[in-house]
Amino acid sequence: MDMERPLSANERIKEKSRFLRGTIADGLTRVDTGALADDDTQLTKFHGFYMQDDRDLRAERGRQRMEKAFSYMVRMRVPAGIVSPQQWLGIEKLALERGNRTIRLTTRETVQFHGVLKSNLTPLMRGLAAMSLDTIAACGDVNRNVIATTDPSRGGLHEAVATLARDISGHLLPRTRAWHEIWLGQERIAGGVIEEEPILGRTYLPRKFKIGIAIPPRNDVDVFAQDLGFIAVVERGRIVGYNVAAGGGMGMTHGEPETYPRNADVIGYCDADDVIAVAEAVVTVQRDFGDRSNRKHARLKYTIDTLGLDRFVTLVNDRLTHRLGPPRPFTFESTGDRPGWAEDEDGRSHVTLFIENGRIHDLPHRKMMTGLHRIAELDVGRFIMTPNQNIIIADIPPASRPMVEALLAEHGLDDAQSGLRRNAMACVALPTCGLALAESERYLPALITRLEQELDRFGLAQEDITLRMTGCPNGCARPYISEIGIVGRGPGLYNLYLGGAHEGTRLNKLYRRDVDDDGIVAALSPLFAAFAEARKRNERFGDFVIRTGHVAATVTGLDFHENLASDLRS
Amino acid sequence: MMKTAVLLPSSAPFAADQIDALNGVIGAASAEQRAWLSGFLAGLQAANDSRAAAPPAAPPAKRVPLTILFGTESGNAEALANQARKAASKLGFAPKVQDMADFTPAQAAGVENLLIVAATWGEGDPPQRAQDFYESLMANGAPRFEKTRYAVLALGDRAYAQFCEIGRRIDERLAALGGARIADRIECDVDYETPAQGWIDQTLQRLGAEAGAAGDTSVIHVDFVRSGSEAEADQPTRARPFAAEIIEHVRLSGSRSTSDTYHVGVSLEGSGITYEPGDALGVVPRNDPALVDAILDTAGQGGDAALRETLTQRLDITTLTAPQAETFARLTGTEVPPADWLAGRQVIDLLERAPGKLSTEQLTALLRPLTPRYYSIASSRKAVGEEAHLLVGAVRYRSHDRDRSGVASVDITERSRAGGHLHVFLRPNPHFRLPAEPDRKVIMVGPGTGLAPFRGFLQEREATGAQGANWLLFGHRNYTHDFLYQLEIQDWVKSGLLSRLDVAFSRDQPEKRYVQHALWDARRDLYAWLKDGASLYVCGDANAMARDVHAALLRVLADQGNQDEDAAKAELDAIRRDGRYLRDVY
Numbered sequence A: 001m002d003m004e005r006p007l008s009a010n011e012r013i014k015e016k017s018r019f020l021r022g023t024i025a026d027g028l029t030r031v032d033t034g035a036l037a038d039d040d041t042q043l044t045k046f047h048g049f050y051m052q053d054d055r056d057l058r059a060e061r062g063r064q065r066m067e068k069a070f071s072y073m074v075r076m077r078v079p080a081g082i083v084s085p086q087q088w089l090g091i092e093k094l095a096l097e098r099g100n101r102t103i104r105l106t107t108r109e110t111v112q113f114h115g116v117l118k119s120n121l122t123p124l125m126r127g128l129a130a131m132s133l134d135t136i137a138a139c140g141d142v143n144r145n146v147i148a149t150t151d152p153s154r155g156g157l158h159e160a161v162a163t164l165a166r167d168i169s170g171h172l173l174p175r176t177r178a179w180h181e182i183w184l185g186q187e188r189i190a191g192g193v194i195e196e197e198p199i200l201g202r203t204y205l206p207r208k209f210k211i212g213i214a215i216p217p218r219n220d221v222d223v224f225a226q227d228l229g230f231i232a233v234v235e236r237g238r239i240v241g242y243n244v245a246a247g248g249g250m251g252m253t254h255g256e257p258e259t260y261p262r263n264a265d266v267i268g269y270c271d272a273d274d275v276i277a278v279a280e281a282v283v284t285v286q287r288d289f290g291d292r293s294n295r296k297h298a299r300l301k302y303t304i305d306t307l308g309l310d311r312f313v314t315l316v317n318d319r320l321t322h323r324l325g326p327p328r329p330f331t332f333e334s335t336g337d338r339p340g341w342a343e344d345e346d347g348r349s350h351v352t353l354f355i356e357n358g359r360i361h362d363l364p365h366r367k368m369m370t371g372l373h374r375i376a377e378l379d380v381g382r383f384i385m386t387p388n389q390n391i392i393i394a395d396i397p398p399a400s401r402p403m404v405e406a407l408l409a410e411h412g413l414d415d416a417q418s419g420l421r422r423n424a425m426a427c428v429a430l431p432t433c434g435l436a437l438a439e440s441e442r443y444l445p446a447l448i449t450r451l452e453q454e455l456d457r458f459g460l461a462q463e464d465i466t467l468r469m470t471g472c473p474n475g476c477a478r479p480y481i482s483e484i485g486i487v488g489r490g491p492g493l494y495n496l497y498l499g500g501a502h503e504g505t506r507l508n509k510l511y512r513r514d515v516d517d518d519g520i521v522a523a524l525s526p527l528f529a530a531f532a533e534a535r536k537r538n539e540r541f542g543d544f545v546i547r548t549g550h551v552a553a554t555v556t557g558l559d560f561h562e563n564l565a566s567d568l569r570s
Numbered sequence B: 001m002m003k004t005a006v007l008l009p010s011s012a013p014f015a016a017d018q019i020d021a022l023n024g025v026i027g028a029a030s031a032e033q034r035a036w037l038s039g040f041l042a043g044l045q046a047a048n049d050s051r052a053a054a055p056p057a058a059p060p061a062k063r064v065p066l067t068i069l070f071g072t073e074s075g076n077a078e079a080l081a082n083q084a085r086k087a088a089s090k091l092g093f094a095p096k097v098q099d100m101a102d103f104t105p106a107q108a109a110g111v112e113n114l115l116i117v118a119a120t121w122g123e124g125d126p127p128q129r130a131q132d133f134y135e136s137l138m139a140n141g142a143p144r145f146e147k148t149r150y151a152v153l154a155l156g157d158r159a160y161a162q163f164c165e166i167g168r169r170i171d172e173r174l175a176a177l178g179g180a181r182i183a184d185r186i187e188c189d190v191d192y193e194t195p196a197q198g199w200i201d202q203t204l205q206r207l208g209a210e211a212g213a214a215g216d217t218s219v220i221h222v223d224f225v226r227s228g229s230e231a232e233a234d235q236p237t238r239a240r241p242f243a244a245e246i247i248e249h250v251r252l253s254g255s256r257s258t259s260d261t262y263h264v265g266v267s268l269e270g271s272g273i274t275y276e277p278g279d280a281l282g283v284v285p286r287n288d289p290a291l292v293d294a295i296l297d298t299a300g301q302g303g304d305a306a307l308r309e310t311l312t313q314r315l316d317i318t319t320l321t322a323p324q325a326e327t328f329a330r331l332t333g334t335e336v337p338p339a340d341w342l343a344g345r346q347v348i349d350l351l352e353r354a355p356g357k358l359s360t361e362q363l364t365a366l367l368r369p370l371t372p373r374y375y376s377i378a379s380s381r382k383a384v385g386e387e388a389h390l391l392v393g394a395v396r397y398r399s400h401d402r403d404r405s406g407v408a409s410v411d412i413t414e415r416s417r418a419g420g421h422l423h424v425f426l427r428p429n430p431h432f433r434l435p436a437e438p439d440r441k442v443i444m445v446g447p448g449t450g451l452a453p454f455r456g457f458l459q460e461r462e463a464t465g466a467q468g469a470n471w472l473l474f475g476h477r478n479y480t481h482d483f484l485y486q487l488e489i490q491d492w493v494k495s496g497l498l499s500r501l502d503v504a505f506s507r508d509q510p511e512k513r514y515v516q517h518a519l520w521d522a523r524r525d526l527y528a529w530l531k532d533g534a535s536l537y538v539c540g541d542a543n544a545m546a547r548d549v550h551a552a553l554l555r556v557l558a559d560q561g562n563q564d565e566d567a568a569k570a571e572l573d574a575i576r577r578d579g580r581y582l583r584d585v586y
């Protein structure tokens, strides 16, 4: 990395943080403010939480002689997204008692608590620890929650990737005891053993790092949106190895073409036993070559485009005992979940529940919180959080299925969704997200209702089309890799992207700039009509708009901002 | 009731026959009649030219010693005691005013002429600072009062079940202990001024005469004109409040708060009011016009402008008392509602029992006068000059299927705006002051609006550069929506003026947390501070909070001083007598 350029501020903060301690513990004792020291708010991410303030309240606070309405978003680390019914009940209790009484399923198979007051952080962390759950490295410049395809109906395979996700997560976890000291009050190791971070290094990674594992034909994890992806290669019913994909990522900044979403490149194949070694090799290359001066250019995707793919692969191989082999063939079919029931050979049932934008709370017609509570009380099976912000109740024994079905019906959790809604995701955005430029989670449901009416008119009500919305270009709902992407530009204004591949293998392209609610509907309606009219057999909407020339196909991330239609009407 | 033939001395500024006539009337008059008469005369005088030169007082030969003993919580009794002192000295007594707080029954028993003014608090409890005196007076070992002439003025509020309980008990106890009651006890309701003043004048004369009869030949010069509380005539009073312009009117509670608290700044310019931190402002409120209409409708009154005005500004149209219920029943020929029916009900509920049955006169006669409400001043003149800041929490609740609104708090917060006016007068609270020593440590327990006086204290200590450490304990419901004056408090923490801050927000976590819990959690430091001579102040809710804080303090003293309950209680009493445990609770 270029030594001329100064290190980014975060690097200095990490450097002097004494392995992520900073002055967090001290800040917790200050009762005059709900906030923590600025530098500490960078460090708390490594502990799994962000300082936020309720943006709905900003305007009134000054008048009331009160500081911003600070609270914290706490994100759990749950590799592969699997928790037990008992753990679910515990999570719910914590959300009710320490959070804003909602549970937010994320696009990375875990849970976020929102609205947690400073005074409730420690009880929350302790509550999680008591259930052997934690938030370590759920955020921050580290390897984030490792996600894996959630397909319990393929029992053995699912078990294998889930275990792998846990192993990778554990292997790449920070070694510092800071979390246990600050939140569980554990003593600093006597004599203060000089801590080390053999893999991540004392200043950790240049930026966040994400790993996902997919079992084709399902690409629910959006493996090409991950910094590092593993694509299972299955022979005679078991996973023999993985194709390795590197350099995926979504985030960009409006008006800064040097930032762009990028599709991961498949760089080779490794045996099942070598996955951890490969993960460590890629992580350490990023650690050593990633850009530590400019955080907007620090993700692995930029490291790869700076080094050149071949150089990068060489650097990785140099750190491996078994070099990567040539990729094996694979095919993906979808990125979405399959709401409803599935049964496996041993007769166990699994039901995937659609949770709109992952927000679990009781609505008049859908009592999600209560419904899941009642099901968890049955204490059967497991709860699996999907990368599509949904939840699966897995491994339900035949005897219990009728009971679960009854509870789903009773709480309105089994109602059918349109093809568009069940394939849609929105990021959190307002009011908690500090980076939001526009509404997302609070707006998407209404927009979908409008679009459903259009689709209905053309007989497309049950058509599976992926649509993802985010309140800013960071891309938390992976909007650039969906058939329809809607990205916030400002209050009520969005950019509209089209032409992503339904199975998540191709990014989309800008189709309309700064369109509002009506503008979005007006832009999409004629395309739906044409699609219904002129689609080829089994042709996907994302492919159709490219074939019929409405947008050019995006090949690599580098051409994401290129080949835009001349008439980007807005 | 015993009478004395001679009341007006021959020196009275009347012709002999006038004196006889007056003596005839006054002598035969009941305490109430005399009270009324004296109030009438005082009022008449105030109404006429108050500069009327009074005839010079002929110095009495020998002054009769008189002790005026008061037990007060919010100062009314003390104010009356001081009025009595003025009147007494003009009548030729040698009066001295005593707070029960620093007086014992033994001392009292040594007094020959004793006038007692006693308020009742809690549910028939003595004022906090009078507790010791009261308890030992009631105790078995209490001294005899054979050589004491005494009379009792009881202060209370008919809205409370144990009306004037404490005054009554003291009166009966002194009689039982052999004291000579020289005048019937008067029990004053919230509109106590006039009757109290009359009773005082009349009782003093009786006492003077008795003392005289008892071999002491002092001539008593009566001066109706100057008797009474006109000494502060230039100061705004509850009768003549000052119209203070509202210059700041800000809701401090967040939009999602479950409470509704306002910062209200008024200008005292030209009022002559000079307050000290710890004092309160009396506010004369206006009733809710909507409720006035409802009352008029139900009572069956068209409600001409004048009547409406009276109901809005002069009469209490909410508080309901048992006597009112009886009168109403009598007037309307309806059943007297059972006592428990009154609970949580108001005048409007009573009227609804027999709508449209009252004449204007009956209605206005039925209603009690509208009394002022008090608000701790939340500022220091050294910081805000001619302003006074109030921290007012709107009182709203539902009872018997009706939404009820506090008269004054809602008038101030909801029906007032910046640019409007509040009618105010000063209600000094000399017993709730910062320590005289600037470097004495101060602990302030002020949840909710109890924070008000401490904002004044802190402004004062900041302005005077007092070096003593300051510790504030604040509490409310939700940290995010109810942290009153948070930004100011943060500045004080930063500047070091606040050397310690603890908070307790009850609704932020599953377990309820209040200031008493914060006190307990901080027990070690708390004990150290007290040992270090710190003054501890408590302000806010009288019923739950003050009681729980008191209990918590006892537990802390027991735990940290590892001593038993009694020892802890003794230690806290000692601290209180030392003037370092002060409460302003309501």
Ligand code: SRM
Pocket: A050, A052, A073, A075, A105, A106, A107, A108, A109, A110, A111, A112, A138, A144, A145, A208, A210, A225, A248, A249, A250, A251, A252, A299, A358, A389, A426, A427, A428, A429, A432, A433, A434, A435, A474, A475, A476, A477, A478
């Ligand atoms: C909750 C979640 C969205 C959701 O609705 O599920 C989310 C929410 C936030 N993301 Fe994200 N991100 C979430 C998945 C993603 C993804 C998708 C993924 O990981 O598969 C991406 C795109 C992939 C990628 O990383 O490129 C993503 C790219 C970002 C970025 C841009 C990163 C970049 O390098 O471009 C930011 C901003 C940043 O890091 O500077 C960000 C930052 C944020 C923050 C923490 C805002 C902040 O930094 O202050 C958001 C918190 C909002 C809130 O109030 O909860 N989030 N974020 C997802 C939590 C995942 C998890 O459990 O760990």
Ligand SMILES: Cc1cc2nc3c(=O)[nH]c(=O)nc-3n(C[C@H](O)[C@H](O)[C@H](O)COP(=O)(O)OP(=O)(O)OC[C@H]3O[C@@H](n4cnc5c(N)ncnc54)[C@H](O)[C@@H]3O)c2cc1C
Pocket: B074, B280, B285, B318, B344, B373, B374, B375, B376, B377, B391, B392, B393, B394, B395, B396, B397, B398, B399, B405, B406, B407, B408, B409, B410, B449, B450, B452, B584, B585, B586
């Ligand atoms: C020395 C002193 C200082 C004070 N300082 C302050 C201050 O700084 N800030 C402040 O806000 N207040 C303060 N108060 C209280 C204030 O004086 C008033 O008592 C308060 O504002 C209520 O008056 P109001 O006219 O609004 O209500 P009112 O019309 O007097 O109604 C209050 C009455 O309503 C009834 N009531 C209230 N709540 C309920 C309920 N939930 N259920 C049933 N009945 C109920 C009770 O009988 C209560 O007495 C102080 C009081 C004193 C004595």
Ligand SMILES: Cc1cc2nc3c(=O)[nH]c(=O)nc-3n(C[C@H](O)[C@H](O)[C@H](O)COP(=O)(O)O)c2cc1C
Pocket: B071, B072, B073, B074, B075, B076, B077, B078, B119, B120, B121, B122, B123, B124, B125, B127, B155, B156, B157, B158, B160, B161, B162, B163, B164, B165, B190, B542, B585, B586
């Ligand atoms: C919290 C509180 C409780 C009271 N309790 C009683 C009571 O039980 N009986 C009563 O007659 N008056 C009661 N009163 C009315 C007071 O005695 C009355 O306001 C009196 O004027 C106060 O006198 P002080 O200012 O000298 O304390 C109470 C007043 C308050 C604010």
Ligand code: SF4
Pocket: A427, A428, A429, A430, A433, A434, A435, A436, A437, A440, A470, A471, A472, A473, A474, A475, A476, A477
């Ligand atoms: S995409 Fe932007 S607005 Fe949405 S959650 Fe992520 S950072 Fe916030």
